Amino acid sequence: MNPYLPAFQWQSRAVLGRHLRVHMRNWHTVTLPPVCEPLILLLAFGVGLGEQIGDLTWHDKPIDYLHYLGPGILAYTVFMSSFFQSLFAAFIRMHFQKSWEGQLTTQVRLEHVVWGEALWAATLATGYAAVVCVVLAVFGLTGALPLHWGWLPLVFPLLFLGALMFSAFGLFFTAILPSIDHITLPFFLVIMPIGFTSSTYFPLPQTPVLDAVVLLNPLHHLAEGLRWLLLFGELTWHLPASAGLCVVLLLLLVPLDMRLLRKRVFGDR
Template structure:
């Protein structure tokens, strides 16, 4: 395939929708099982830690521990859903099923394909994060309707982590390498970015590292909105997530171009 057939940039503002629609049509046949799988871990954390550990912890930052935990679980659900959809499903479509090869013989560019995959993973992240948020609201742990303002943040979080996971897809030779990303990147972020306990309780050095990670920005926005509060430095956190999403998208597309040109 010649270099001209793999431009980094999307051809236009809507071509990616064809990739999104293709993935949606394939997913909807297994939608129920997919949703259950996406929600299982965050819901177990929410009720297992929230009800069990919450009975010993009491109140955190002026609210019950399970209400505090709910915001972190919504953010982490968006992170995990977007990441797993990308590193497993997108990798399979590219490397195993060779769907990308067929798509790239149409008028779509590599940029269109990657953007469609990222937006699709972000859409699934929005769906799973919203589901957990609604469960939290029904149980009385989230403020209605203030929590609805967190929906755009959940979507941006999904886009950011999908784009970051696409970098992993671009450099991984096989599925076996994804375990390193899960255990060395995603799991530490879950516990050190404020999802389970306040960042203020961490040692100073850990706090400095946590402040640079994307999940920290997501939690800093989603949690207060779910509790009916105004986030501190909201524009800074939202801008940081957008920068992560854009830079990771550009880097992943460039790396994928180099990989597919081999």
């Protein structure tokens, strides 16, 4: 069976709708983290730390740290929220709440549950990115963060694609983690290495090894591409590179997720 087709079937949308409904009921509390986190990061690091360290050198240009940080936080938000949602929240739903089992006794099949989880994580992460944009806009209105806002509509489909890929990555770990006690492992094994080699918080030194590593890091291309686009209005190769890497990884991860989760959920081959 084609593992990608269920993404477009009504059952996946029904699962997505379920998650959306639950989220909307708690909107007043669940909206706080995506609003407060970028605000705190921009104030603490962008403004606070930025005043201490002065300008950075990025591609041989001097750049204010707050300016460097803003687009990076947008990329990092998409990465963290989708990964966290598809790993932690999906694991809880699968293992403890047994809501997957409840869905699987209806017309919803496992491939729909998996796509529903991935689409939800991507939707949520893109929504959080929109909230980050609002926070960035507030900084922009004060004159502290001048960005090329006209490019934002172009950016959102790419943010969604990146979030979808990272949620497929999160579901991979949902499938293989033996228990909730091991849930911190992916944070050490995936989030920290990807995050530290992504140029989100600081420019990376140029070495042959690091250059090769970041070349394959979609978050690095997303952060760099957003920085060029939103700070200078330049469309660089980083954004298509990020999109291409995300598509390739999605094509690889989705069938793998399906296979591993089938084994996990059904004890089946």
